[in-house]
Amino acid sequence: MKIGIGLPSQVREVDATVIPAWAAKAEEAGFSTLGTVGRIAYPAVLDTVALAAAAGATHTIGLLSTVMLAPVWPATLLAKELAGIQAVSGGRLTFGVGVGGRPDDFVVEGTSTKDLGKRMDAALEAYRDLWSGKLVGGGDNAGVPGGSVEVPMLFGGFAPAALRRMARWGEGYVAGAMPAPQVVPVFDAAREAWRAEGRDGGPRLVAIAYFALGDVEKGRGNAHHYYSVAGPEYADLVSAGVNGSADVLRETVKSFQDIGADELIFHPTTDDVDDVARLAEIVL
Template structure:
């Protein structure tokens, strides 16, 4: 199982200038990927900018959104941004996407929090059209350089529709910030959807978790703050599952290895740069 690390892009009031240094340190430490989590209505750094800054600061480490709330963007604009990120990173981007559900994130007129499933399905068609080099905007010009650009997609979510989109459009599934016993049946559902769709091989299975070493109390408080919009019970659950010790982190890795995860991306809940090397010493 590969081990990636998240960027602190959605830590409340993150010191934004730490992100390039975080990315460089993570690459030097040997992590497989740099991940982002994303909200609009929160005082952090948007996924696309955090990933672009990281692409410029590194040369080999993977880049992945875990997950990006795709329907908050007009589809052609997000497709263009993602294709641009893929181009400038030299093909290191994998996009994890979900429909979202927090109403305050939907700030673009005409792109509100209703009809998300239908809008996501239409957006996927738009993404593939732009990435394949088809003309955009009613003219003759394609939206990407070089003819076409491939942007692999992971899909998150719990509903059957998320699994169906994954099997049709994606390379795999990404699980949210819950323990391995909760993720295991979702991985099974992803494998079943993949097989039912007639796809060859197996879907890539990724998952995220959270950690805080230097300041565990602050980390748990930040995790609760970020997820409080989803309700107190869920926020308490996520905060309670933040790994803060060597033993907890090693058990975290073991638990996801045992259910067949291909990659675990461990996100920070503080912007303490020292925690990059400290995590590497424990899990790599």
């Protein structure tokens, strides 16, 4: 199982200047992937900006959103931004995508929490059109250089429709921030959807967890605040699950290995850049 690390872009009141250095240190340490989590209505850095900054500060490490919410964006604009990050990074981006539902994310004029599934399906078609080099807006120009661009996709979500989209459009599945035993049924459902679509092999299965090693209590408080919009029960679950010691981190790694995860990404809950080296010493 590969081990990745998140960027601190979602940390409340993040010092955004640490993001490029964090990315470079993560690559040097040997992590597989840099991940992002993000909300629009939050004092942090948007996924696309963080991923672009990380792309410019690194050379080999993978880049993955876990996950971005497609319907909060105008589809062609997001497809264009992702294509640009893919080009800048030399093909290292994987787009983790979900439907979402937090009302305060839907701030762009013309978006809302209505008809999310239909809008998601339309967005996927728009991404494919732009990435395949089709002309944009009825004009004479494509939206990407070189004819086309490949942006692999992973999907999050629990609904059957989300799993069907994953099997039709994607390379795999990203689980939510839950302990490994709770992830087992969603991984199983992803595998079943993959088989039902007639896909060869199996989906790439990615899990996420949270950690803080320099100031664990601050990290747990940040995680609780971030997820409070989902209700106190889920916020309590995520904050209590912030990995704050070497023994707990090793147990978490083993628990996700045991359920067949292909990759585990540890997202930070503080912007203490020294946590990159601290985590690497324990889990790599």
